[in-house]
Amino acid sequence: MRGVTDNTAHYHDGIQLFNDGKFWHAHEEWEEAWKATADPDLRDFYQGIIQTAAALVHWQRGNPRGIHLNWNKARAKLANLPAEMMGLDLLRLIEHMDRFETAEGVGQVPPQLVARPGTLNE
Numbered sequence: 001m002r003g004v005t006d007n008t009a010h011y012h013d014g015i016q017l018f019n020d021g022k023f024w025h026a027h028e029e030w031e032e033a034w035k036a037t038a039d040p041d042l043r044d045f046y047q048g049i050i051q052t053a054a055a056l057v058h059w060q061r062g063n064p065r066g067i068h069l070n071w072n073k074a075r076a077k078l079a080n081l082p083a084e085m086m087g088l089d090l091l092r093l094i095e096h097m098d099r100f101e102t103a104e105g106v107g108q109v110p111p112q113l114v115a116r117p118g119t120l121n122e
Contacts, residue, residue: 007033011086015113018053023060023110027053045085048077049113052097059105071101087115 014029027050034046051074058066075094083091096111 007036012115014049014053015115018049018056019112021060021110023053023056027057041081041085044077045081048074048081048090049088050074051077052093055097055101056110059100059110064104067101067104071097084116087117088113089116 010029010033014026014033017023017029018026030046030050030053034043034050037043037046051070055067055070055074058064058070075097078090078094081090083089093111093113100108100110
């Protein structure tokens with residue numbers, strides 16, 4: 001099992017990749033952190049952001065159905081977590097992705113993730 005430092009590195013690397021529009025690669029980084037934690041809330045958190053990234057991969061591929069399916073799965077997980085987790089404002093992410101999903105990304109910019117420093121709780 002990976003250590004906390006490794007999980008934190010995967011988490012932050014995933015954020016950078018996500019913000020660079022490399023949603024598939026972000027998904028892969030976060031999957032490593034997800035596999036390494038047994039905490040149920042953290043597992044839901046990672047699954048939620050992984051599925052958010054997957055929704056955006058579908059957007060990049062021009063697949064609206066994939067956007068809807070993956071965002072609906074992600075939203076269900078993220079909405080049941082605290083408003084902020086691992087430094088991310090989940091309410092802001094949900095609001096942004098709701099607008100993005102409704103428009104199927106047309107005329108929209110994908111969300112940017114910013115982890116507030118000093119808030120990692122892993």
